[in-house]
Amino acid sequence: xxxxxIAALAVLISQAALAGVKIExxxxxxGTRVYFIESRVLPMLDVQVDxxxxxxxxxxxxxxxxxxxxxxLDLGAGQLDETAISEQLADIGANLGGGADTDRxxxxxRTLSAKDKLEPALDILKNVLHAPRFDxxxxxxxxxxxxxxxxxxxxxxxxxxxxxxxxxxxxxHPYGRQATPESVAALTREDLVAFYGRYYNATNASITxxxxxxxxxxxxxxxxxxxxxxxxxxxxxxxxxxTPQGGLTQLPHPAAQAHIYIGLPAIERxxxxxxxxxxxxxxxxxxxxxxxxxxxxxxxxxxAYSVYSYFSPMRQAGPFQIGLQTKxxxxxxxxxxxxxxxxxxxxxxxxxxELAAAKANLTGSFPLRLDSNRKLLDNAAVIGFYGLPxxxxxxxxxxxxxxxxxxxxxxxxxxxRPENLITVTVAAD
Amino acid sequence: xxLKYLLPVLFxxxxxxxxxxxxxxxxxxxxxxxxxxxxxxxxxxxxxxWYRIGSTDEVDGASGVAHVLEHMMFxxxxxxxxxxxxxxxxxxxxxxxxxxxxxxxxYFQQVPKEKLGEMMQLEADRMRHLNVDPKEFAQEIKVxxxxxxxxxxxxxQAKLLEQMNAVAFEVHPYRRPVIGxxxxxxxxxxxxxxxxxxxxxxxxxxxxxxxGDVDHKEVFAQAEKYYGPLAGRTLPARRQQIEPxxxxxxxxxxxxxxxxxxxxxxxxxxxxxxxxKDSEPYALEMLASILDGHDAARFxxxxxxxxxxxxxxxxxxxxxxxxxxxxxxxxxxxxxRTVADLETALRTEIARVQKDGVSEQELKRxxxxxxxxxxxxxxxxxxxxxxxxxxxxxxxxxxxxxxMLEKLESVSAAEVQAVARKYFNDDTLTVGILDPQPIDGKxxxxxxxxxx
Numbered sequence: 001x002x003x004x005x006i007a008a009l010a011v012l013i014s015q016a017a018l019a020g021v022k023i024e025x026x027x028x029x030x031g032t033r034v035y036f037i038e039s040r041v042l043p044m045l046d047v048q049v050d051x052x053x054x055x056x057x058x059x060x061x062x063x064x065x066x067x068x069x070x071x072x073l074d075l076g077a078g079q080l081d082e083t084a085i086s087e088q089l090a091d092i093g094a095n096l097g098g099g100a101d102t103d104r105x106x107x108x109x110r111t112l113s114a115k116d117k118l119e120p121a122l123d124i125l126k127n128v129l130h131a132p133r134f135d136x137x138x139x140x141x142x143x144x145x146x147x148x149x150x151x152x153x154x155x156x157x158x159x160x161x162x163x164x165x166x167x168x169x170x171x172x173h174p175y176g177r178q179a180t181p182e183s184v185a186a187l188t189r190e191d192l193v194a195f196y197g198r199y200y201n202a203t204n205a206s207i208t209x210x211x212x213x214x215x216x217x218x219x220x221x222x223x224x225x226x227x228x229x230x231x232x233x234x235x236x237x238x239x240x241x242x243t244p245q246g247g248l249t250q251l252p253h254p255a256a257q258a259h260i261y262i263g264l265p266a267i268e269r270x271x272x273x274x275x276x277x278x279x280x281x282x283x284x285x286x287x288x289x290x291x292x293x294x295x296x297x298x299x300x301x302x303x304a305y306s307v308y309s310y311f312s313p314m315r316q317a318g319p320f321q322i323g324l325q326t327k328x329x330x331x332x333x334x335x336x337x338x339x340x341x342x343x344x345x346x347x348x349x350x351x352x353x354e355l356a357a358a359k360a361n362l363t364g365s366f367p368l369r370l371d372s373n374r375k376l377l378d379n380a381a382v383i384g385f386y387g388l389p390x391x392x393x394x395x396x397x398x399x400x401x402x403x404x405x406x407x408x409x410x411x412x413x414x415x416x417r418p419e420n421l422i423t424v425t426v427a428a429d
Numbered sequence: 430x431x432l433k434y435l436l437p438v439l440f441x442x443x444x445x446x447x448x449x450x451x452x453x454x455x456x457x458x459x460x461x462x463x464x465x466x467x468x469x470x471x472x473x474x475x476x477x478x479w480y481r482i483g484s485t486d487e488v489d490g491a492s493g494v495a496h497v498l499e500h501m502m503f504x505x506x507x508x509x510x511x512x513x514x515x516x517x518x519x520x521x522x523x524x525x526x527x528x529x530x531x532x533x534x535x536y537f538q539q540v541p542k543e544k545l546g547e548m549m550q551l552e553a554d555r556m557r558h559l560n561v562d563p564k565e566f567a568q569e570i571k572v573x574x575x576x577x578x579x580x581x582x583x584x585x586q587a588k589l590l591e592q593m594n595a596v597a598f599e600v601h602p603y604r605r606p607v608i609g610x611x612x613x614x615x616x617x618x619x620x621x622x623x624x625x626x627x628x629x630x631x632x633x634x635x636x637x638x639x640x641g642d643v644d645h646k647e648v649f650a651q652a653e654k655y656y657g658p659l660a661g662r663t664l665p666a667r668r669q670q671i672e673p674x675x676x677x678x679x680x681x682x683x684x685x686x687x688x689x690x691x692x693x694x695x696x697x698x699x700x701x702x703x704x705x706k707d708s709e710p711y712a713l714e715m716l717a718s719i720l721d722g723h724d725a726a727r728f729x730x731x732x733x734x735x736x737x738x739x740x741x742x743x744x745x746x747x748x749x750x751x752x753x754x755x756x757x758x759x760x761x762x763x764x765x766r767t768v769a770d771l772e773t774a775l776r777t778e779i780a781r782v783q784k785d786g787v788s789e790q791e792l793k794r795x796x797x798x799x800x801x802x803x804x805x806x807x808x809x810x811x812x813x814x815x816x817x818x819x820x821x822x823x824x825x826x827x828x829x830x831x832x833m834l835e836k837l838e839s840v841s842a843a844e845v846q847a848v849a850r851k852y853f854n855d856d857t858l859t860v861g862i863l864d865p866q867p868i869d870g871k872x873x874x875x876x877x878x879x880x881x
Contacts, residue, residue, distance in 0.1 A: 041470050044804050082734065086725030090794045093801020112801055145733075145740050148764055152688040155868050157583060254686055254868055257578040288524070289503070289515035299512060302571025305579055325579050357520060364522020367541050371471035372808045 021370055021393055023380050024215060032226035033206040035384040036218045037376050045113045045211035046377045047122070048098070049129060049225060050385045052235035053105035053199035056174040056315065064146065064179030065187055069195045070100040072142050073107065076133040077124075085124055094121040096128070102175055103315040104385055105199070108377075113212035122221060130228035132196060139189045147181045154181075158325075161259040161426040164249050168422040169265055169319060173241035201232020206384040210377040240316045241265045243420050251426045258331035258428035262338060263321035266415040269313045269386040273411045275399045277311045277320075280408035282358035283350040284342070285309025285322060290357070292341050297324060303334045309342075315386070320416055331428030346416060349409040363397040452817060452827060453645035455652070459661035460633025463652045464827065465645040466813050474545045474641030475814045477537040478552045479822060481636075482629040484607040485531045485752055486667065491621060493609015496529040497573055498622045502536065503527075504565040506558040511565055514551055521547055529607055532751040533822040539811060542642045546651045549637075553655040556635065559626055566619035574615075577608045585685035585863050589693060592683050593861035597695050601672040603752045633661040636821055640814040672697075672753050675857045687865035689740070689761045692768040694775060697857035698756035701748045704829040704836065710748035711836045712844040713756060713852065717746045718795035719787050719845065720778070727778055727791075728760075738766050738774045749823045755859075756852060768862050779853045786846035796838055803834070 024036040055066045074096055075082040089096055094117065098106035107129060111121035153159035163178050170176025207222045244264060267273060278286070285293035285308050297307040307324040322342065326334040350358065370376055370393070383392050452466040484495050505511040518525040523540035538548045581587045591606045598604035609617075637656070639648055675697055701710040720727045721744040725734075732739040742760035758779075762771040806812050817827040 042804060042807055044808070083725045083730060086723050086730075087794065090723040090725070090798055093797045095805075110805065112804060117801075141734070141737055144737075144764060148689060148740050148761075155686055155688045155865070252869075255583040257575065257583055287519060289512070290519045295512070298572055299568065302568040303575070305572055305576035326575060327578065357516070361519045361522055364520075364541060364544075365524065366522070367471060367473050368522070368524065368539055371473045371810060374808055 021376070023383065023390055023393075024218075025384070025390055026219070028202075028207070028219070028223045028226040030202045030223060030226035030229070031231060032202045032222065032229070033384055034218070034222040034226075035206065035208045035380045036213075036215065036222075037210045037380055038213060038215065038218075039210055039373055039376065040212050042373065043113045043212050044110065044373065045118060045209065045213055046108065046110050046373055047125065047221070047225075048106055048108040048208045048377060048381050049125075050206050050208070050381055051105045051200050052103065052204050052315070052385075053195070054101050054103040055177075055179070056102050056238070057195075057199060057235055058174060058177065058179075060177075062183065062187060062191060063177050064150075064184040065191055065195050066105060067100045067179060068142060068146055068184065068187060069192045070098070070105045070107075071146065072134055072139055072192060073132045073196070074128045075138045075142070076135050078127040078131040078133075080124065080127055082138060085128070088120065088124060092117040092120055094124075096125065106381075122224070126225060126228055129200065129225060134189055134192050134196070136189055139192060143184060143187060146179075147184050150179055150181050150184060157253045157255040157257070157259045157426045160251055160253065161261055161424050164251060164426070165261040165263070165321075165422060165424040166319075168247065168249055168424060169244055169263065170241050171244055173316070174238055175241060175265075175314070175316070175318075197230075198232075199235060200229065202226045202229040203232050204234050205229065206381070208377060208381040208384050210373050210380060237316065240268075243417075244422055246419050246421045246423075248423045249425070250428060251424070253427035255427040256328065257325045258328045258334075259426045260324050260326070260331060260335055260338070260428070261321060261424045262323075262335070262342070262421055263319045264416065264420045264422055265317040266311055266320040267313050268317050269315060269382075270388055271313060273415065274311070274313055276403045276407040276411035277415065279355070279358050279362065279400055279403040280345075280350060280412055281309055281311055282362060283354040284345045287358065287361060292345065293322065293324075293338060296337050296341050297334060301334075301337065303327075303330060303337065307338070328427050328429045331425055335423065335425070342416075343418065346409075346412055346418070349405045349412070352405070355403070355405055355408070359400055359403070362400045366397055451645075453649075455649045457632065457653060457657050459657070459659055460631075461652075461656050461659070461661075462636040463649060463656075464636060464638045464817055464821075465643065465648050466638070466640040466817060467643060467645060468640055468807075468810055468813065469642045471810075472542050472642050473539065473810065474542040474639060474643050475537060475539050475811050476545060476548045476552065477535055477638045477814045477818050478556070479636050479638065479818045480534045480630060481532075481634050481822065482534055483530050483532045483751075484605060484609075485602040486629070487602065487605065489605075490613060491617065492605040492613040493573070493607075494617060494621055494625050495534055496608055497570065497614070497617060498625050499527050499529045499534050499536075500569050500573055501561050501566065501622050501626070502555055502559060504562060504569065505560050506554050507560065508558070509551065509554055511562070514555065517551060518548070523548065530822075531603055531607055533818075535818060535822075537811075537814070545639070545641075545643060545648070546655075549651050549655045552637070553659060556630055556632060556656070557659045559630070561619050561623040561626060563619040566622060570614060570617060573608070574611065577611060577614065581606065581608060582611075585683070585687040585865070586691055588685055589683045589691060589861050589863045592681055593693055593695060593859055596679050596681050596861075597675075597697075597755060597859040598672055598753070601670050601752055603672075628665060631662045631664070632656060632659045634664055636818075638814045638818045638821075640810045640817075669751070675859075678855045679859045680862075681860070682862045682864050684864045684866050686868040687863060690768050690865055691759065691761055691863035692771050692775075693757055693759040693861040694772065695755040695757045695859045695861070696852055696854065698746060698754045698852050699748070700750050700752075700754040701823075701825065701833075704825060704832055708836070708840075708844060709848050709851075710754075711833075712840050712848040713746055714748055714837060715792065715795050715840045716782070716787070716845045716849060717744045717756070718798065719791045720744055720782075722795055722798055728775075731778060732760065732771070732774050736774065737763050738770050739763060742775070749819065749825065751823050772860070779849065782846060782849040783853065787842050789842060792840070792842055792845065799834070799837060
């Protein structure tokens with residue numbers, strides 16, 4: 001009876017969401033992967049172009065290059081200077097955004113879909129992608145701003161902790177290398193031009209469109225974006241990260257609160273163990289206010305406002321991470337509680353009741369992941385960029401439902417080995 | 430449990446014909462209003478319960494109690510145990526949280542639409558039946574102190590803003606931080622929280638906003654069922670304290686571990702009280718957009734891009750509030766430039782508006798952005814519920830949102846120039862400077878020194 005109910009519910013959900021979640025996919029004539037969701041309710045369109053051009057592709061000694069290339073990309077292109085770009089976008093109420101993370105550099109346009117808005121907005125987007133100027137004066141200015149930002153970050157306990165955590169988790173992998181004021185100061189305009197030339201190409205790109213558009217127009221727009229990019233070749237990945245030696249890094253800071261990170265490199269995008277880890281982590285520290293970490297660290301002891309754990313799959317093994325902040329004098333106690341919770345979970349896994357609660361939330365909340373164009377765009381872009389199966393969203397609830405306690409224990413035992421855990425504290429007594 | 434100085438979401442609903450009646454509204458016998466915005470794009474729903482009570486209603490020595498009570502609202506009733514509220518929302522596939530501002534305290538759940546009734550039942554229960562258990566309180570107050578450390582004590586900008594508000598307002602309760610002074614948190618008891626709850630958490634001091642794939646008639650029926658039986662009660666009189674006229678500039682400096690100095694200039698500015706009769710808040714809103722509405726708006730174009738006197742600049746002007754308003758200019762000087770340079774540059778830009786006004790083209794651009802924003806905001810169900818809730822929280826009506834938009838669209842360049850002349854006046858100015866301190870004893874570049 002219960003199974004039947006769940007099945008009936010799943011049908012309802014998929015019907016209701018069908019119009020919104022059908023991802024169409026094709027390869028444009030110029031060789032770019034395209035993902036499209038038609039959504040006609042609101043007169044607007046989102047277009048996101050993703051390149052495998054994140055900081056993991058920063059050449060040795062040039063950390064910060066990917067970020068600065070992306071930051072400067074839309075500050076002057078073709079016939080348009082930076083002022084013209086901003087003013088013309090504002091005149092039609094369009095927004096151009098995006099950014100660069102470890103894996104991806106993204107350029108994202110949101111515009112009204114009326115023709116007199118859409119066409120000029122797309123022209124600007126194409127200019128930015130096809131003909132960025134990288135003007136010397138603007139490059140120097142953005143470099144100076146970036147350096148100042150990095151110096152500021154080096155005074156913030158959370159940033160200091162984050163940087164040290166990644167450096168310790170990935171000692172021999174680009175994920176562990178981070179921009180410094182010095183590395184950015186050494187960058188030249190030629191570095192940006194070369195990085196753009198290498199990575200911003202049709203083969204290394206995926207395009208995602210969501211909104212008030214026909215398939216035919218989507219094909220036309222995607223190809224007009226792809227056709228203006230050089231054919232190029234896909235980014236080559238470095239060897240995958242190894243497993244670090246576990247250890248503790250303690251850094252001083254005058255802050256009132258200690259910032260604490262515990263974790264290690266775990267899984268890459270598309271790894272089938274993602275589902276047991278996702279479901280298991282819900283109980284450990286992922287399930288907002290109902291996780292074990294929340295209960296023990298916050299509710300029972302009042303040690304922290306925020307405490308969590310998550311897996312963050314990336315192109316290559318991304319981290320499993322526990323994070324919390326607590327009054328500096330009780331940092332050691334808080335770490336002990338968090339470690340005890342983790343160790344207990346690794347030994348016993350979730351209870352039947354916890355597993356059921358995790359599944360109920362992860363499957364039940366599924367419609368909330370898809371109830372706006374913004375969320376549809378984010379999902380489709382990730383599916384496209386990482387080459388996840390097109391039916392990833394359709395399969396999501398079934399894969400969550402299929403997870404067993406044994407699956408969770410096995411997956412955690414494989415990816416979260418206590419002897420490899422990195423712990424970083426900043427401002428702990 | 431979030432605490433945010435919430436930004437204003439000023440503008441209208443009603444993209445077009447969608448249904449003139451939408452949002453729908455009813456008032457229960459106990460005084461609780463139910464406002465429903467139907468949006469059938471996806472099978473989800475949002476419930477927000479807004480209480481007309483915020484930190485502005487606190488008294489000296491008890492700052493932070495509105496926010497602490499917000500935390501305690503998750504600690505159980507006779508029928509729903511401590512932590513059980515979150516558990517039931519999670520089991521329903523929902524997400525929930527809450528936030529406290531100066532003017533209101535609000536609670537929300539985002540759920541698959543089938544679960545809305547259950548969420549209404551849960552909120553109705555804690556509207557009148559909260560336990561404030563001293564043992565739970567003793568743990569939770571520590572959590573709130575950690576929250577204060579995280580958000581304010583270790584955040585130099587937040588600390589500067591906290592100090593600025595304490596100086597810009599001498600009398601009005603907006604001078605106190607929403608999260609409360611640490612000493613007040615140390616002194617607070619479970620009885621204080623309970624008294625707050627008993628006084629203010631009644632249906633006639635609240636309203637419920639629901640948006641999503643729902644039928645308003647069904648929602649009204651469920652509201653009657655769950656909220657209807659709760660008893661209303663007369664509220665104590667509240668007196669709005671009037672901030673005395675500021676008659677000269679004020680300046681403060683805050684020292685904190687950081688690399689970059691920060692400058693904030695806050696001018697006393699009007700708040701929207703009467704949608705029809707007021708004109709200045711609209712003009713100031715458009716001025717903010719002309720100065721800071723996009724990357725080539727005046728401030729960023731001139732100060733960051735052309736003159737490179739600033740690494741970043743920005744404006745914050747919230748013209749919807751129960752209390753008095755401030756128009757904030759803020760920025761960080763570039764390497765080799767001081768906060769004095771930046772202050773001069775900001776003043777030059779303001780003087781330019783005062784003397785030469787703004788162009789029709791700039792105004793048109795700001796209006797184009799405004800109108801596009803009307804479409805984009807409909808992408809978020811939560812955003813739509815927020816807009817209704819915030820508008821109501823300051824004593825305006827969501828029914829006036831379209832009219833506010835029309836008023837904004839009708840602002841003239843002359844009106845923009847006039848408000849710039851009237852309100853950027855040193856007599857009502859408060860200047861705050863973050864003077865960065867080294868974290869490791871190394872010397873630092875000075876924030877306040879004059880240029881050589």
